[in-house]
Amino acid sequence: MLGSYRIRRRLLRYEVPSGSFGLPARRRVRLLAMLAVRNQIHLLPGYVANIGPQVDGIVALDDGSTDGSAEFLEARPEVLQVLRVSPDRPYWDEVGNYRALVATALQHGAEWLISLDADERVEREFRKRCERVIWRGRMLRYFAYAVHLRELWNSTGEFRVDGIWGSKTPARLFKARENHEFDTRPLHATKAPLQSRIAGSYPVADLNVYHLGMLHREDRIKRRRRYELLDPENRWQPRTGYAYLTDEQGLHIRRIPAGREYSEGI
Known part of the structure; x- marks a missing residue:
């Protein structure tokens, strides 16, 4: 076991490929998407159109929206269930919301989960690539993955790559587990x-x-401004703080490569 662990640790430096290499498709896992939303109706049609075809269902939590977000989601066949939080709740409970989403996804038979915000989109071939990654990681007993978060910048066809911008890899794709050990930080918590x-x-x-x-x-x-109000002392993001979000020094933009585009289908 120790030898296997050492091998897996050394292999972490290598990215798990998602290309087909001409190999046949593998068995599909039951993959569900999880979404927490509050007053983001303007983003939801694109979200559902983008992620809906890539997963076997969406589990959503509406945290007191007053703009019709919950009603929109409940009317969509791609959405398996919408959990509702009263708009009277005076605070955003990110950890509690996420626990509820994971529990609900498990009730709907999820084998793997992808956590995505309303303003995030996956590439067109995401599902096929995702299945290949999961299959290739089985021999190494990989049960969760970080993905490349591409920050679109001034154009829907370009993303920023200099400095921290080119290295954002949050853990969003993971095997569903009844014993999921949660990150309890109130901001920027790990989802896997x-x-x-x-x-x-x-x-x-x-x-x-x-x-x-x-x-x-x-x-x-x-x-x-939002994060500086929520975390004025940079307690939950001490390494970078939040000033970098508006700093364009050293700006370097890259086009989305051919074959890796995303579509909102609307």
């Missing part, structure tokens, strides 16, 4: 089970998730 880490890290998969939330300058300013 903590016990699925290897030497404190998750293997990185060749999978792209595109983030619309930093697309326009006004979006970036708003995001920085």
Whole structure:
């Protein structure tokens, strides 16, 4: 067992490929998406159109929306269940919301889960690539993966790659577990089970998730202000803080490669 662990730890430096290499498709796992939302109706049609065809269902939690977000989700056949939180609740309980989402996804028979926000989109071939990654990781007993989070910048066809921007790899894809060990930080918590880490890290998969939330300058300013209000002492993000969100020094943009585009289907 110790030898196997050492091998897995050494292999963490290598990205798990998602290309086909001409090999036949493998058995599909039951993959569900999880979404927590609050007053984001403007993003939901694109979200459902993008992620719906890539998964076997969406489990959502609406945290007191007053803009019709919950009603929109409940009317969509791709959405298996919408959990509702009263708009009277005075605070955002990120950890409690996430626990509820995972529990509900397990009730719907999830084998694997992908956690995505309303302003995130997956590449067109995500499901096929995801299945290959899962299959290839089985021999190494990989049960969770970090993905490449591409921050779209001033254009829906380009993303930022300099500095921290080119190295964002949150753990979003993971095997569903009844004994999921949750990260209890109120901000920037890891979504994958903590016990699925290897030497404190998750293997990185060749999978792209595109983030619309930093697309326009006004979006970036708003995001920085929001987090500086929520975390004025940078307690939950001490290494970088939040000023970097609006810093364009050293800006380097890259086009989305051919074959790795995303589509909202609308």
